[in-house]
Amino acid sequence: MRMIKKDVIAVKTVSQEASRQVRAFNRFYSKVMGALNQSVLDSPFSIAEARVLFEIKHLDSPTASEINRELGLDPGYLSRIIRRFEQDGLLTKERSPQDGRAFLLKLSEQGSKILTSLEKKADKRAAELLSSLPERDQPLLLRSMGSIRSLLSGVAPEVTVRPARPGELGIVAARHMDYYGERYGFDLSFEVYLHEGMTRFLKHREGGLGQAWVADREGEVVGSIAIDHAEEHVAQLRWLLVEPGFRRTGLGRRLMEEALAFCRANLYRRIFLWTFSELEEARRLYELFGFSPTEEVSHQIWGKDLTEERWDILLFDPDED
Structure with missing residues (x-):
């Protein structure tokens, strides 16, 4: 007798209350999606058909298999949708040069017009949903x-x-x-220092002498850096921070590259920054970009005994040919 092996999926123990919350959210979300999908329901297309139209456009001439990888539809059902679209003149098929058994799908002019109309209606529904919230709450919803x-x-x-x-x-x-x-126990005097520095920076940025950048993950600020004007041809690098969950992803390097490119474009000759000895990861990053320590001050500041360090980099020497 041949034994059939069954795949066993290990499931971590989850509380009954957690499961109930997931199911409750699913019911609520289904209700919200019902309102958003009304723009499709008011058309001759099912939600699955509208999604197929969308994937044909945005996957750029996909095969049926590629669409199915995105949507997970029954292959027979997807074939019937594609056949109907072809009969109605909504798409064209062209044999794939890489695989003679497969066909590349592309929306016709009529299919593109229909999809554009559906997307406009869906965008309007989504905008209505967002506008029902106070503006300050909208970024929180999108981040969530x-x-x-x-x-x-x-x-x-x-x-x-x-x-x-x-x-x-x-x-x-x-x-x-x-x-x-x-993390370091800084007191409220650090907040005063931040706001005083940012007030000066905003005046410099208004004059085109400085710039600040953020790392944006779908509306959430997960990193930052700034270049502030210090004196003629000299800039200060400030407020570099990468959220812990985004470290060792290359994000710190990207922020540094953006800041140094701004300095070169604005003909700054020297850049300096202040850090302190406990920030080992940041110090390694500064060293990687060519900064080196030039000054050290040990004192009590922001409610802590700290050793502050100044690091400098010379971008170019005006005395050199």
Whole structure:
């Protein structure tokens, strides 16, 4: 008798209450999605058909197998959808040059128009949902959606490094205060120092002499850096922070590269920064980019006994040919 092996999936013990919360959220989310999907339900297409149209466009001439990897539909059901779309003139098929058994799918002009109409209606529904919330709560909702997606898919969302927007320096200051307060015991005088420095920086940035950048993960600030004008041809690098969960991902290097590129473009000859001896990871990063320690001061500051260090880099020497 032939024995059939069954795959065994190890399931970690989860409390009954946690399971109930997941199921309750699923019911709630299904209700929300029902309202968002009404734009599709008001059309001649099912939700699955609308998703197939979307994937054909955004996967750029996919095969049926590639669509199925994204959507997980029954292969026979997907074949019927594709056949119907072809009969209705919504898509065209072309034999794949890499695999003669497969066909590349592409929306026709009519199919593209229909998808555009569906997407506009869906965008309108989503905007209506967001506008029902206070503006200050919308980023929290979007970040939470991103967290759910990344945790359940196991795929980390992309992090973008971009110039800081109005109001985001307040977030940078708060994260610095939280991090250094919790980890190193800095007192409230550190918060005063941050806000005084940022007030001066904003005046310099307004004159085009400085810039701040944040690392943005779907609306959440997970890192920061700034270049502030110190004196003619000299800039100060400030407020470098990468959230602990994003370290050793290359994000610190990306922030440093952005800051140094700004300095070169604005003809700064020298850059300096202040750090302290306990920040070993940051010191290694500064050394990697060519900074070296030039000054050391041991004193009591921000409620702690610290050894502050100044690090400098000479970008170019005006006396050299």
